[in-house]
Amino acid sequence: MRSVVVCLSFICLLLKKCYPAESTMGSPSVYTSYGNVFPPLDPSSVPKLSAENSTVVTLCELWEDDGIPVTPGIDLALQRIGPHFALKNMTFRLLRHGIAGGCGDESVLAVGPALVDMHLHQAPNGCQLLIGPSCSETMSNIRGLIEHWNIPVVTSGASGIKFADKQKTEVLTRFGYTQEDVSLFLIRILDHFNWTNVAFLYDVDTYATDFQSSFQQVLQSSRLDIFKRIEFTKVMLGQNSDKQWLKDTLVRSSERSRVFILAALARNVYQIMVAASELGKLNSEYVYITTNLIEAHRFSDLFFFNNMAKSDPVRAVHRLTFSVLAFCL
Structure with missing residues (x-):
């Protein structure tokens, strides 16, 4: 029973x-x-x-x-x-x-x-x-x-x-997804498009740090050929990362990377996109991949962007951002 x-x-x-x-x-x-x-x-x-x-x-x-x-x-x-x-x-x-x-x-x-x-x-x-x-x-x-x-x-x-x-x-x-499966999915995307210059920007909370750790472990254990070719940079976002710090981080990361994986709360993803927009890095030379793995407004719910003004350029840009979603997989 x-x-x-x-x-x-x-x-x-x-x-x-x-x-x-x-x-x-x-x-x-x-x-x-x-x-x-x-x-x-x-x-x-x-x-x-x-x-x-x-x-x-x-x-x-x-x-x-x-x-x-x-x-x-x-x-x-x-x-x-x-x-x-x-x-x-x-x-x-x-x-x-x-x-x-x-x-x-x-x-x-x-x-x-x-x-x-x-x-x-x-x-x-x-x-x-x-x-x-x-x-x-x-x-x-x-x-x-x-x-x-x-x-x-x-x-x-x-x-x-x-x-x-x-x-x-x-x-x-x-009853939910596993970070190992999500990491493998992202790696297959990188391999499919031959994206090898990757920066992983993640929050300081344990969920984000666990996710970047899982991603790195899955990448290292992957049998895909991309592991031998990928240039992987990790960047931890500070708790009080202001716009200028984010801009400096994007500038430094873009010296080696063209693909950005964002494991962060929606409000932090928004700030990153604002900084990228002001730097002129929201064009076809760059790819932004973000994850929406917790369907809750208290956490990384990307419907946060729906509350932005319709005239907000980042709200429009977000529609072009590659988002990985998980709903009770």
């Missing part, structure tokens, strides 16, 4: 998070099969259960940010499947804990104590399913605990954990 709860709960979550409107699917709706499994029930047919007269399944939700956008999806999933499990004398208890610090050192240090507190103190019978965390380093910091306690874990993140390492943590299920 535990595996059923794991799969159904997160299926509901993903349907809400990834497919917000039936009309966007372009094919028979996923909601059709989902509705057949969990059709609406007559409230009068659902028994009123309490913790004393039912089997309680404790779900522990642990994210790096209180405002993580999947939380409403989990609530909706439980509302939909709850009555069906009530017929089997089962109820759900949901515990939530938000970790401050995003994908930074603060959350890495806090996640272990938070999980211990939830599993050993807050949940009467321990966490029977853990939802989250999302950041790769945060998840890595509790892999030993979840394996030791045998807690099934589902997350849409942890993309920076190598597949070989993921196999050592059998209780972990990732």
Whole structure:
């Protein structure tokens, strides 16, 4: 029964998070099969259960940010499947804990104590399913605990954990992309167009640093001939990179590179494009590739550019930028 709860709960979550409107699917709706499994029930047919007269399944939700956008999806999933499990004398208890610090050192240090507190103190019978965390380093910091306690874990993140390492943590299920796959996709693009002069500009957060590390490792292990020919330059963006610093960075990088891979938040991508525009480097001599791997307005959502004034030249240029998107792959 535990595996059923794991799969159904997160299926509901993903349907809400990834497919917000039936009309966007372009094919028979996923909601059709989902509705057949969990059709609406007559409230009068659902028994009123309490913790004393039912089997309680404790779900522990642990994210790096209180405002993580999947939380409403989990609530909706439980509302939909709850009555069906009530017929089997089962109820759900949901515990939530938000970790401050995003994908930074603060959350890495806090996640272990938070999980211990939830599993050993807050949940009467321990966490029977853990939802989250999302950041790769945060998840890595509790892999030993979840394996030791045998807690099934589902997350849409942890993309920076190598597949070989993921196999050592059998209780972990990732519903999203992996940075290794995205890196290989980018390398194939470079190989296809024979782009060998590459600069990789990345943010200081752990997601971006993990991604550039994954990219470099995949590049080195790639059997593609481009590895022997590519000139690869890494540039870490400072936390307070002003326009002049970005201009200087682009000038230095363009001495060797014509292709720029941008692993950065949307606001930072925008500033880079503004600097490139003012330097006259938005022409056919240069290629800008950016990634939109987290579909959330709080992170690297490139719909940020839609809020720019229509007269903003960078907004128009962004439409010509090669964007790699990932939606629940």
